[in-house]
Amino acid sequence: GWDIHKLEDEDKFRLICTSPNILLEDSGGENILSEPIKEINAQRIVVDTLSHLAMFMNHDDLRRELYRLIMLLKAKGLGSLLIWENDERSDQSKALADRGISFLVDCIVSLKPVEIESTVRKALVVWKMRGSDHDKRLRQYEITSHGIEVSAPFSNYEGLLTGSPRRSMTEDAANNWAMAFAKNKQKHS
Known part of the structure; x- marks a missing residue:
């Protein structure tokens, strides 16, 4: 595993705790993410979890906001791991496709x-x-x-x-x- 404390001490790791409504109010994460990304010269980012965004918006708005966030991360040259939590009983193969967002990502x-x-x-x-x-x-x-x-x-x-x-x-x-x-x-x- 990773030694998180060591990475934090070396200024190579940041944990940002926020809520979906704050992320959405913040221009698709531009402000809340840009500063820490720049400070540590981040090359990778993990967003856990995008599924919470669905609580705050309808289907079309969700697609638009996810597109905006993903394009922001790509524009910054970041390798991204975006987590979407599904109900364990759901058909995992269709969950993202049914939401019309699987085309946004390179890997599922x-x-x-x-x-x-x-x-x-x-x-x-x-x-x-x-x-x-x-x-x-x-x-x-x-x-x-x-x-x-x-x-x-x-x-x-x-x-x-x-x-x-x-x-x-x-x-x-x-x-x-x-x-x-x-x-x-x-x-x-």
């Missing part, structure tokens, strides 16, 4: 808890990465003292994102089932 990564055999695990999937043929498989991840550790893709399960996971049929099992079906069909012919 979804983190979601999944239950497999009465154990909750953390799943990660990259839905979109503009200009890249990215890995589209669902992977397990863990947050450790060394950071985020991404594991091999989930295997032998399907339907993990639906909330109703089930074991997938292996190729051998599928072949055995097909042969048994064919033999049964021949018997009754």
